[in-house]
Amino acid sequence: MKNIVLIGFMGTGKSSTGRLLAQRLRRVFVDIDRKIELEQGMTISEIFHTYGEEYFRQRERATIAKVARYTNTVIATGGGAVLNPDNIACLKRRGVVIWLTASPDVIFERTSRRRGSRPLLDRPNPRDAIAGLLEERQRLYQAASDFTIDTTAKKPWQVVDEIVDVLRQGGYLRGRSRSKSWQG
């Protein structure tokens, strides 16, 4: 079975929704940011501040190259994975790519919850940083994705339901996964 790859801006729910989706489909879940943190023994912010963004992007590239070879896995990428076309090319080889979106206000609200953990938003006016990065990246997410799901006004379990529906309709899932109602 193909991997299910979640892409999208910070705060669109790739990590939290990805974990739920993997539980629902009984698949392994890999979060690229978490894997880098574990392997490096540092948080993403510490990596950015100590070695710089370019170094982080190299680690991200190497980690994605490794994980993209898995099968049957739910993969949550970091928000900047689309910046390198090689990342997308290798993820697509064995994966179907889902773009999670959310409005700038909701992104701001969700990313404010764990301040200090997203170095690119660690500045005096994070709203402007969000607007600028969204503008730069929107077309990259669009071009990389097979399906798009707007998470703005949805609970994580509703996003999971929608992902399962689009994957099933697209012929990417076989058999039944647990019914929607179990998650309330």
Ligand SMILES: Nc1ncnc2c1ncn2[C@@H]1O[C@H](COP(=O)(O)OP(=O)(O)OP(=O)(O)O)[C@@H](O)[C@H]1O
């Ligand atoms: N659909 C949702 N409704 C409400 N809150 C959500 C939803 N999805 C995620 N969240 C919350 O928003 C915050 C950010 O979510 P998450 O870390 O999953 O985003 P992400 O896309 O993985 O971001 P990053 O690219 O920075 O890793 C978390 O506090 C999470 O619980």
Ligand SMILES: O=C(O)C1=C[C@@H](O)[C@@H](O)[C@H](O)C1
């Ligand atoms: O959007 C981005 O460029 C990033 C998103 C996070 O997931 C982390 O990968 C890191 O903070 C960079």
Ligand SMILES: [Mg+2]
């Ligand atoms: Mg994440």
